[in-house]
Amino acid sequence: MTINRIDQLFRERKGEILSVYVTAGYPGLNDTGRLLEALQEYGADMVEIGIPFSDPLADGPVIQQSSQVALRNGMKLDLLFSQLKEIRATVEIPLLLMGYLNPVLQMGMEEFLSRCKDTGIDGVIIPDLPPAEYETRYRELFRSYGIYYSLLITPHTDNERIDRIAALSEGFLYLVAEASTTGARDSVGDHQKEYFQRLREMNLPVPGLIGFGISNRETFLTACSYARGAIIGSAFIRALGENNALTLEERVEKFIRGIRGA
Amino acid sequence: MGFEVDSGGFYGEYGGAYIPEMLYPNIKELEDNYMNIVSSDSFQSKFRLLLRDYAGRPTPLFRAERLSDHYGTQIFLKREDLNHTGAHKINNTIGQILLAGHLEKKRIIAETGAGQHGVAAATVCALTGMECIVYMGALDVERQAPNVKKMKMLGAKVIPVYSGNKTLKDATNEAIRDWINHPVDTHYIIGSVVGPHPYPDMVTRFQSVISEEIRIQLMEKTNRNYPDYLVACVGGGSNAAGAYYHYLEDDRVRLISAEAAGLGVGSGKTAATSLIGTPGIIHGSRTLLMQDDDGQIEEPYSISAGLDYPGVGPLHAWLAKSGRAILYAITDDEALQAAFLCTRKEGIIPALETAHALAALEKINPGAEDVVVVNLSGRGDKDMEIYIDKLNLSDDDKQD
Ligand SMILES: Cc1ncc(COP(=O)(O)O)c(C=O)c1O
Numbered sequence: 219m220t221i222n223r224i225d226q227l228f229r230e231r232k233g234e235i236l237s238v239y240v241t242a243g244y245p246g247l248n249d250t251g252r253l254l255e256a257l258q259e260y261g262a263d264m265v266e267i268g269i270p271f272s273d274p275l276a277d278g279p280v281i282q283q284s285s286q287v288a289l290r291n292g293m294k295l296d297l298l299f300s301q302l303k304e305i306r307a308t309v310e311i312p313l314l315l316m317g318y319l320n321p322v323l324q325m326g327m328e329e330f331l332s333r334c335k336d337t338g339i340d341g342v343i344i345p346d347l348p349p350a351e352y353e354t355r356y357r358e359l360f361r362s363y364g365i366y367y368s369l370l371i372t373p374h375t376d377n378e379r380i381d382r383i384a385a386l387s388e389g390f391l392y393l394v395a396e397a398s399t400t401g402a403r404d405s406v407g408d409h410q411k412e413y414f415q416r417l418r419e420m421n422l423p424v425p426g427l428i429g430f431g432i433s434n435r436e437t438f439l440t441a442c443s444y445a446r447g448a449i450i451g452s453a454f455i456r457a458l459g460e461n462n463a464l465t466l467e468e469r470v471e472k473f474i475r476g477i478r479g480a
Numbered sequence: 481m482g483f484e485v486d487s488g489g490f491y492g493e494y495g496g497a498y499i500p501e502m503l504y505p506n507i508k509e510l511e512d513n514y515m516n517i518v519s520s521d522s523f524q525s526k527f528r529l530l531l532r533d534y535a536g537r538p539t540p541l542f543r544a545e546r547l548s549d550h551y552g553t554q555i556f557l558k559r560e561d562l563n564h565t566g567a568h569k570i571n572n573t574i575g576q577i578l579l580a581g582h583l584e585k586k587r588i589i590a591e592t593g594a595g596q597h598g599v600a601a602a603t604v605c606a607l608t609g610m611e612c613i614v615y616m617g618a619l620d621v622e623r624q625a626p627n628v629k630k631m632k633m634l635g636a637k638v639i640p641v642y643s644g645n646k647t648l649k650d651a652t653n654e655a656i657r658d659w660i661n662h663p664v665d666t667h668y669i670i671g672s673v674v675g676p677h678p679y680p681d682m683v684t685r686f687q688s689v690i691s692e693e694i695r696i697q698l699m700e701k702t703n704r705n706y707p708d709y710l711v712a713c714v715g716g717g718s719n720a721a722g723a724y725y726h727y728l729e730d731d732r733v734r735l736i737s738a739e740a741a742g743l744g745v746g747s748g749k750t751a752a753t754s755l756i757g758t759p760g761i762i763h764g765s766r767t768l769l770m771q772d773d774d775g776q777i778e779e780p781y782s783i784s785a786g787l788d789y790p791g792v793g794p795l796h797a798w799l800a801k802s803g804r805a806i807l808y809a810i811t812d813d814e815a816l817q818a819a820f821l822c823t824r825k826e827g828i829i830p831a832l833e834t835a836h837a838l839a840a841l842e843k844i845n846p847g848a849e850d851v852v853v854v855n856l857s858g859r860g861d862k863d864m865e866i867y868i869d870k871l872n873l874s875d876d877d878k879q880d
Binding site: 282375397 | 495497498499500501503504505548643644649650653656657660661663665680759760761763764771773774775777
């Protein structure tokens with residue numbers, strides 16, 4: 219069997235792994251493919267493609283709003299798969315789908331995974347699927363399609379549960395930086411550093427990526443000093459909505475350069 | 481067939497806690513503690529005392545003579561409208577505020593649609609000196625101005641929600657987001673038997689005082705402790721769950737749930753969730769909900785703001801699926817007619833939500849000896865503007 223692109227990434231790149239979150243169908247209905255290509259070109263290591271949902275209750279205002287725009291544009295899960303049909307002709311970096319459980323259930327988990335596989339999706343994140351239900355109901359199915367599943371932990375997750383979740387997580391573990399909804403923040407606080415330090419000492423079986431609140435070069439570098447890399451969502455979505463004089467590709471370039479410091 | 485929640489928080493295939501990890505500690509704390517706290521003597525004595533001396537319980541079970549004559553049966557009205565703040569909602573908020581005290585929470589959040597639950601939450605917060613934040617869709621803030629003023633007078637902070645469609649569903653999302661952002665000091669007082677486990681079971685237990693009283697009161701009045709028909713309206717389903725609770729396993733009692741059909745079940749302007757909904761996840765619960773084929777949750781419609789919810793509590797999804805409850809979809813017009821009939825026959829102006837339960841009397845055809853209990857969940861003060869508007873219209877019709 220071929221190696222999963224996520225594993226390959228973590229094998230090849232030791233630090234400062236940059237994963238970027240985009241909302242499918244935002245800012246324009248047909249922008250997602252272009253964005254993935256640009257993100258790869260300007261140096262993102264991995265992309266999480268958000269499936270827009272009418273009721274994103276773990277998200278802050280920026281991602282909420284982008285989801286609403288995407289739905290109004292006409293984005294649907296079925297359409298997203300059609301749009302991404304040829305994506306592997308041009309994009310080689312690992313791609314994940316991240317979405318709430320309900321749209322996935324309406325498509326049917328098996329159909330969803332089958333289309334992930336056909337599209338060349340490497341991993342999936344479903345924040346409101348309970349880990350225990352994933353384990354008993356879906357884990358085998360994910361395995362049979364060769365799709366990785368990554369789970370989340372937060373500063374309030376106790377060590378025993380962290381161990382259990384990390385053991386289920388494939389590719390990487392999503393380290394939510396703060397007990398909060400998604401959204402960009404300016405700094406990483408002391409209590410968060412303590413949590414990251416604690417995680418480092420736990421020697422988890424999968425590498426971690428820090429997400430939620432990472433917004434600029436400074437917070438990115440802080441995150442990278444505690445984990446293999448970081449995930450940027452709201453700050454990128456906001457950058458896409460600004461700088462309207464630039465092309466989409468130029469907006470991506472400007473943003474990634476800001477993070478990479480190049 | 482069992483209708484109690486199982487250890488995983490499910491009623492049959494419905495229920496559970498489909499929540500992001502950020503919310504897990506909050507829900508876990510509740511789940512680990514609610515049963516012990518709620519069944520303790522100290523909790524129960526405080527709860528019972530407040531239900532009696534503050535809410536005004538037991539609420540009467542009233543033999544409605546003229547409505548009975550009209551329908552040729554024996555109708556009793558369970559007068560939840562006579563509770564403090566005018567509806568059954570206070571039973572739940574009293575229970576939850578005491579629970580929040582036991583858990584040493586300092587800050588209360590709540591969602592509200594029509595404002596009835598928001599007022600009931602703000603009321604118990606004033607009573608106990610707790611900080612109270614109520615999320616309310618921006619559209620509802622406009623539509624329900626008197627309740628907004630009441631909440632403010634009671635000292636609550638009302639936060640208008642501009643996301644989504646700016647109604648109850650979005651207010652609930654926003655309350656959940658607040659809770660994610662305040663995981664330690666805050667208790668979320670949810671307003672119905674919805675949301676992640678253990679809320680549906682917890683709220684059902686607090687509301688079950690309704691059926692507990694019906695049993696005693698029916699015994700006094702009819703010499704048997706159960707009705708042949710038990711009728712309630714279902715939005716999220718808390719007043720119905722409370723009225724049904726002690727009869728769930730008693731097959732002699734036909735459970736009649738009235739849902740809001742809005743302009744009609746097939747009209748696209750409806751809130752008849754159990755009838756046209758399909759299984760999915762809403763607000764952390766696997767239940768029936770109104771959604772499109774892409775799994776996006778749809779906006780419901782009903783003339784009654786309290787029934788205007790695109791989901792239904794998982795217990796009710798299970799009652800519908802298993803055939804234990806019989807469902808009727810009541811249109812706006814049918815509800816209005818039933819409200820006017822109850823008002824003229826009994827001198828009781830019901831809430832618009834309750835009017836849906838009353839309208840189900842047109843559908844069930846009980847026998848002359850049958851005992852029918854209707855849960856009169858709330859009073860109509862908050863709905864006077866709509867009633868007056870509709871009354872004027874029919875007066876104008878007559879003059880034409
Ligand atoms: C009087 C009254 N009845 C019924 C409801 C519907 O809620 P539930 O189905 O939870 O009883 C409401 C909600 O606002 C209400 O105010």
